[in-house]
Amino acid sequence: MTTRAAAVEETRHRILSSVLALSAEKFTLEIVLADVAERAGVTTKTILRHFGSREGLFDAASEFNRGEIVRERVAPVGDIPAAIATVVDHYEERGDWVMRMLGQEHSDDRARGVVGMGRVVHREWVATTFRPQLERVPVADREAVVDLLVMATDVYTWKLLRRDRDLGRADTEQRMRTLVQAIVTSATQPSSSKRQGDE
Structure with a gap:
């Protein structure tokens, strides 16, 4: 279970990091799930399974970004x-x-x-x-x-x-x-x- 939980967390981290990386290259409104999936090396279904929707993904990315900024x-x-x-x-x-x-x-x-x-x-x-x-x-x-x-x-x-x-x-x-x-x-x-x- 611990290994599986770590793998899930690593996948989430990779997806969220991909959102932030893409937002440095194009306007936020232009970023679609397929872009994120390609950058993170996962499928769109995987993203939806983790975050539910594009809005859910971007909400999670904003919170992830806040934590990274505070830490840095x-x-x-x-x-x-x-x-x-x-x-x-x-x-x-x-x-x-x-x-x-x-x-x-x-x-x-x-x-x-x-x-x-x-x-x-x-x-x-x-x-x-x-x-x-x-x-x-x-x-x-x-x-x-x-x-x-x-x-x-x-x-x-x-x-x-x-x-x-x-x-x-x-x-x-x-x-x-x-x-x-x-x-x-x-x-x-x-x-x-x-x-x-x-x-």
Whole structure:
């Protein structure tokens, strides 16, 4: 039974991975079960036996993708350099795919759901990873600082630096670290220092 269960899980994993791979090559609306079956090396009947329908398959693929993203982005809490290295790792692997999904969100409900989930995951990652820094921020300012940290570590920031500016990875990480550190420093300095800086 254990061997059979492992084989079933491996087949499911291969099918779900095939959905994600195909979504990097064509619009989600264009992907049909036959495409997935061919990529996964299974039959359409096998897919339907595991997931029930195309919608069931894509729902499962979205949840699978969420788990993969969360796993890939685990970083030491409070360690800014490690956090930036981790999120850049993630974008190096998936950033172009994410940008492709973002380009479909206004025309495809499925893509809109995927990127919406991604935004939630990213904000949760910021709140968790930078928790020690955020705890030093006045409560009234905390949500605004989370917003700034989300922007500093967002996939669009990575794209601007890596794709639009054509910077190397090291320079990209350095600029993102500078942004994050500047946000944290500004948000956690004493109020009197902030007032003096504003005068």
